[in-house]
Amino acid sequence: MTSTTIPLAERLRPRVLDDFVGQSKLLGPNGPLRRAILQNTLPSMILWGPPGVGKTTLALMLADATKRQFHNLSAISSGVKELREVLAKPSGLFPPILFIDEIHRYNKNQQDALLGAVEKGQVTLIGATTENPSFEINSALLSRCQVYILEAFGADELKRLVARALEKDKWLSEKNIEFKSYDALFRLSGGDGRKLLNLLELVVLAKGEEKKIEITDEWVTEVAQQNIARYDKSGEQHYDIISAFIKSLRGSDPNGALYWMARMIVAGEDPSFIARRMLIMASEDIGNANPTAIIMANACMQAVNVIGYPECRIILSQVAIYLATSPKSNASYLAIDMAMQAARSTAHLPVPLHLRNAPTKLMKQIGYGKDYKYAHGYEGNFAQQNFLPEEIKGQKFFEPGKNAREEEIRKKLQQWWSEWYQY
Structure with a gap:
């Protein structure tokens, strides 16, 4: 058994910037956050990204790297009272960092109370959100913050997290663990690093005191799956x-x-x-x-x-x-199952920018909707463009059946998509 009740993801939370996995666009040699740390000129910011990509960890490391006081509030359990108590505390040479998790849950009054402190430089705000800040954060506060987009972990980054866990965690490092495959572990974690590490711990725990632990897709799935109700x-x-x-x-x-x-x-x-x-x-x-x-x-x-x-x-x-007595085809059934299989293994892939809606100025500035082709503006109401994440561009899920109606569908698809798909 593990020697601690602290979850693996918490035990392995990085303490220094070089241990942080992922987000190279922000933290790489020329990344804006790395430059801000080196210059100790942190702006107030919104960290926008899916769960388990390191928003809280990054906020803690930014405070540590710049030697600033760190105040942590959760928008779920705090209100204006708690916010004012934090703002009333004395600060050091630099404004303290006020980290607010799930900042999108703050209502208008709470966000207004925060706005004054940000405007006066009382605090450096770091807000974390999984929701689009254009919709969830009022424009006055948003205009005073930099928005940084954090991306879900890719397969290489997830593998680095696992390798780091096996090396750095005392309990895991003492185990003889061999991975036969990472597919189920990565698929079930969905690009969420916290979920990945905690699932890894469960999978190893379930092996008990075995001297050699083999991690297979079947074992990971068995441990992770919920109890399935059986028929009487x-x-x-x-x-x-x-x-x-x-x-x-x-x-x-x-x-x-x-x-x-x-x-x-x-x-x-x-x-x-x-x-x-x-x-x-x-x-x-x-x-x-x-x-x-x-x-x-x-x-x-x-x-x-x-x-x-x-x-x-x-x-x-x-x-x-x-x-x-009807003609038969299971093409739709096979198509959705193939698409769902792909969705499970690629859930971390972002929606291409040209397919995203851009109702706000911020979203337009970062490229939402750029180069999208409106089909009705083209001859035959069709314009060829990519509708999949770039990493799986050209992957085909639907194969028309061998029957009269679907052969007609096949001809249409071949006419439209001959350069991308073979029907």
Whole structure:
């Protein structure tokens, strides 16, 4: 067991700038924050970025590097009273740093109380937020602060965090740990360094006193996953029969589908349950091969809820036969699963600037919406441009099925996107 109750992420919080991982644009040799530290000219600032990228750590290091007093408030638990108490404290040669975590939670009165202190130079404000400051912080306060954008950790940076943990943490350094893969650890942490380190600690703890600890994707997933509710064994046949029903529909056998549906009807199954499963099947197994299928299934679901047994058995029968005899495609089902898999492994990637909305001056200044092509302004209402994060540009998720309707879709996509995707 670990020798301390302090979480790994807290034990490994960097104390000096050179130990800080990531944010090279801000802290690299020519980064604005590194220059500010060297010159001891820290401006009031807003640190904007996702959770677990080091906003609090960075604020602490800025105070330490510039030898300033450090006051810490959380916008969740503090108000104007606590703010005024901090502002009333004497300061040293330089204005103290006032760090406010989740500053976007301060209301207008609280932000107004802070504004005067920032204007007079009583404090150097460092506000941390996961929300867009253009929307959450009033313009008067925002205009007096520099906004620095912190980015989620990439795979290389996450690997550096793990390596640093294995080297620097006394408890981990005494373990014989071998990584077979980092994929699950990185995917489940989602670019959040704090979550990564705390998950790493859980994964190692779960191995107990094993002399050699192998970290695999399967083990990480097993430790991290929530308890999955299991079906009561008395309901096993219930799920076997609905499985046989859906597989009959998918397999284009109306007779098998009708038989298993009849078994459910005779047993008193809720008709809305049958209709709901057909609605899912209409999208999962038919999709755009026959877009009318989902309309029929949805109408069926509404009708059975209005009519009920015994008459609704006729509607269920009609729609089951329609679905069973329809052309099939699981292209939409495969496409969303592929996209979700990519989303889990690339959740740290930012939205390209040209796809972001830019309703405020600040957002326009940092490039939001620049070079976006408005499709309706082009011939055929189409303009070729990248709609994915730059790192996965050109990755294809949707592959049209081999049926008449989706072959038409394939032709359109090939016409539009021949330079980027092969359909």
